[in-house]
Amino acid sequence: MRFSRGRNFLFRVPEGKELLGFINEFAKKNNVLIGTVSAIGSLRNPKIGYFDEEAGGYKVIELTGTYELVSLSGNISIKDGEPFAHIHVALGDSDGSLYGGHLVEGKVFVAEVFIQELLGEILERKPQENGLTLWDAEE
Amino acid sequence: MRFSRGRNFLFRVPEGKELLGFINEFAKKNNVLIGTVSAIGSLRNPKIGYFDEEAGGYKVIELTGTYELVSLSGNISIKDGEPFAHIHVALGDSDGSLYGGHLVEGKVFVAEVFIQELLGEILERKPQENGLTLWDAEE
């Protein structure tokens, strides 16, 4: 689907906040219904998910300690009537090794977030048979 | 080079499609000649490349199974007279370990793609002595 461009937000999330919840709250508060998200920073004890197709849900991997937030990439759309951020992250440990997946949660040490709002027809996530909630596919 | 901003596309690629081919076809169909691409999702049996300078070509690494598409980052420009996407990906396995490189191919389980079109003078890839096809460098 095609969108026009809305507002641009670049900001730092306060230390101690849970990052995914903060981004969802930010989108609700500012009425960002569709958009893209990126960020860098550093997270404490992040939890990441790997979607297990057989189980129809996410296997959660709990990391311990502080990790560089090497990349954060995702989008905002509507789920259950509210703005919802779907985000994937890559996280680096003190040796530079990387871990990553679907962001389940992470406490912020530092997070510098960029959100670009998109304007247009609502993009809505709907439950699928496989356990995911997805937009209609573009053919 | 400096560009003005064109259209913005945010969409889901149907399950089973080959991601790189789909993005190239999307760019051709929509006449996106220059742009940036990002995405998240999940890919099956992705193949990634590492450019081997001595060999003058890509060493291809074939991964087996389903991987979280943790980041996808790249651009669209002109190669051989047609829109061409140059894309790098980071991929996570069920333990959260990451692998990555130049995207050679990957079958879509889920892919949520953002393309922003750029407008301006054509940016064209030309074959180099080292085996790569590159734009003229900015000095």
Place this chain on the structure above:
Amino acid sequence: MRFSRGRNFLFRVPEGKELLGFINEFAKKNNVLIGTVSAIGSLRNPKIGYFDEEAGGYKVIELTGTYELVSLSGNISIKDGEPFAHIHVALGDSDGSLYGGHLVEGKVFVAEVFIQELLGEILERKPQENGLTLWDAEE
């Protein structure tokens, strides 16, 4: 903070340049005071940092050889009165294994960089007690 959109730059950095310094110089030369940065390519002997909170500074990890620049994500704001790029990278070796963190330096083999300028109130980094230089946090 909220910004309007400025210029868009998509360009290739010449082989042999140090990437972080080139981006900082590019921002100064073009007077990009606020913005976002992304890139893909390939770097030689990159150095990445992991912020060690106890030490109040970065632990530097020196990688040897040529790595695919799988993702580069960051922003430009003002530090000490000048444009300053804060950048994180994911780097892939010839087996597709990934390493990453805060970009300290890296010599360009190939780098295709996208900078989008943002316009608005100045976003300035100020020294914190923990050793980092950060913007004021958004509450």
